[in-house]
Amino acid sequence: MNRAAEALRSLLFPLARCLNCNEPRELDPGSALCDACQTGLDGVRVPDTACPRCLSPQRAGEPCGYCRKGGMPSVRAAYAPFLYEGAARQLVVHLKFGPFELAAKPLAAAMAHCISGLPFNALVPGPLHRRGLRARGANQSALLAGLVSRETGLPVRDALVKRRDTRRQSRLPAEERETNVRLAYEAGGDLSGLRLLLVDDVRTTGATAQDCARALRAAGAEDVSLLTAAVAWRGGDDG
Ligand SMILES: [Zn+2]
Ligand SMILES: [Zn+2]
DSSP: OOHHHHHHHHHSSEEEEEEEOOOOOEEOOOOOOOOOHHHHHTTBOOOSOTTTTOOEEEEEEEHHHHHHHOTTTSSSEEESEESSHHHHHHHHHHHHHHOOHHHHHHHHHHHHHHHOOOSSSEEEEOOSSSHHHHHHOOOHHHHHHHHHHHHHHHBBBOOOOEOOOOGGGSOHHHHHHHHTTTOOEEEEEETTOOOOEEEEEESSHHHHHHHHHHHHHTTTTTTTEEEEEEOOOOOOOOO
């Protein structure tokens, strides 16, 4: 191909890179992953054997260790399509640094599938707050909630506000983390009788989800469940 033809071709068929493996490929509009990585997502699905309350690993017939140690008492049930591993983890990272919408689409589609047909009244995005996101203007939980709303028809209700800045979780010893997020969020408005689904990108320690769920329950919510794109089985530095 001569140079002009090459330029025309790249204009008509721009090369994009797979968000997971970085493989250049012809752009398939609306798709974040190459075919191989899309298939790879199936390999990091949360197994059916996970604890239904928190999605932690669980041996048949035994209560999950996380819930036994306290878990997330204000969260009725947890839903997530993926473990925080492999291609799913890459997409979650891209939710923070971009390209936001492209990374969010396959996650939100899988999240919507997890809750299809379940009787919730509204989606509540985790508040814009932590990890210094205000400065970057990215709010991955609101982005995911908006896309899940489009797929499910459930309304988004911005019921949570942050009460104060939490110190960086990762710099704190584990036993201080819980008290640090405690009372960091509050719910606005009357949520009486509503069955709410808290939406976030990833559940790590569960401390944030527990705190948000407790605030929603305090504002009258009948119950609160948690929907995340991914769940980290080995803990993490916040969330
Ligand atoms: Zn790929
Ligand atoms: Zn559990």
